[in-house]
Amino acid sequence: MAKTVGKQKIPPKKILKEYWHSRYLFLLFLPVILYFIVFHYIPMYGAQIAFKDFYPRVGIWASKWVGFKHFNKLFNGMYFWPALRNTLIISFGKLIFGFPAPIILSLMLNEVRHSAFKKTVQTVTYLPHFISWVVLASIVMEVLSPSRGVVNYVLQLFGMDPIFFVGSKEWFRPVIIGSAMWRDTGWQTVVFLAAITGIDPQLYEAAEVDGASRFQRILHITLPGIAPTIVIMFIFAVGGIIADDFDQIYNLLNAQVMEVGDVIGTYTYRVGLQQMDYSYATAVGLFRNVVSLCLVTFTNALSRKLSGSSLW
Known part of the structure; x- marks a missing residue:
């Protein structure tokens, strides 16, 4: 079948x-294709155990079909809905506070004219992204420790009582949202800075000649210029x-x-691996x-x- 470009049809031989x-x-792209096939598409075969009573001894194919039994258990269970509620609250917090953060940081960095300072800030902000959460969680708990943490030391200097942030129901969610922003904001800023570099510099020059301030140039040139990137990143964030x-x-x-x-995620881990209820998980x-x-x-x-x- 010929491919159509505009009104012109391209013959299959030419394609x-x-x-x-x-x-x-395509050869360079082959490892990416193999990765998705091996780790994303082939494992979809195992999704059928959600409709079976899966026993590892008999395997996936020989396990008994039970229809929507596990989904009924899911929606009628007493532990799933609190986990779903916590997931939505934390995720919406990350979306509301975490999504605008890299946009704001990229706009600020774009206005910096000292290249050494700009590169230093970029390096410091996106470095946490490459560190495992095992290490980052240890850093967070150490910094927020009620006995030796820097934050509580500062609070005590102002006459306040120390707070066990990680062990407090009131503070745990803000800690999760804040630490996620700390880890990911700098990395996501790279995407928006790349989008900003694609804006025609002549637009800024013309706006400056017309007397537009820095804030006006950001509002009327930079933000509209990176709007498609913002939209795409927002779609991923909502998903x-x-x-x-x-x-x-x-x-x-804890x-x-x-x-x-x-x-x-933690609920599924407990049910699936610790309790070994693979079908329900x-x-x-x-x-x-x-x-x-x-x-x-x-x-x-x-x-x-x-x-x-x-x-x-």
Whole structure:
């Protein structure tokens, strides 16, 4: 079947010739394709155990079909809904406070004219992204420690009582949101700075000649210029609302804050690996993935209708 570009049809032979001409680029892309096939598409075969009573001894195929039994258990269970509530509260907090942070930081860095200072700030801010949550959680707990933490030391200097931030129901969620911002803001800033570099410099020059202030140039040139990138990143962020950061919360969670900190990821871990109820855990994961797909699809359609920018 011929490919259509505008009103001109490109014959299949020419398309194949173009593919062959770019064969080395496809070869470079091959590891990425293999990664998604091996770790994302082949494991989808195991999603069927959400509809079975899975026993490792007999295998996936020989396990008995039970329909929506595990989903009924999921929606009628007493532990799933608190985990879902905590997931949504923490994720919306990250979206509200964490999503604008890299945009604001990128706008500020774009206005810095001292290149050495700019590069230093960029390096310091995105360095935490490359550190494991096992290490970062230890740093967070050490800094916020009620006995030897820097934060509580400062609070005591002002005559305040020390606070056990990680073990407090009132402070645990802000700690999760704040530490996530600390880790990811600098890394996400790279994306927005790259989008800013694609804006035509002549627009800034013309605005400066017309007497526009820095704030006006940001408001009327920079923000509209990176709007498509903001929209795409927002779609990804909305899709991740129900997909909590398991590594972060698992390493900071403790018995004192289970009521406010237990999320779907940690709940699935306990049910699936500790209690070895693989079918039920798969049903929880499948429910979460379906909701994420619906959120991404809805946000993408809404964005395409309102702004004209979307993923597809």
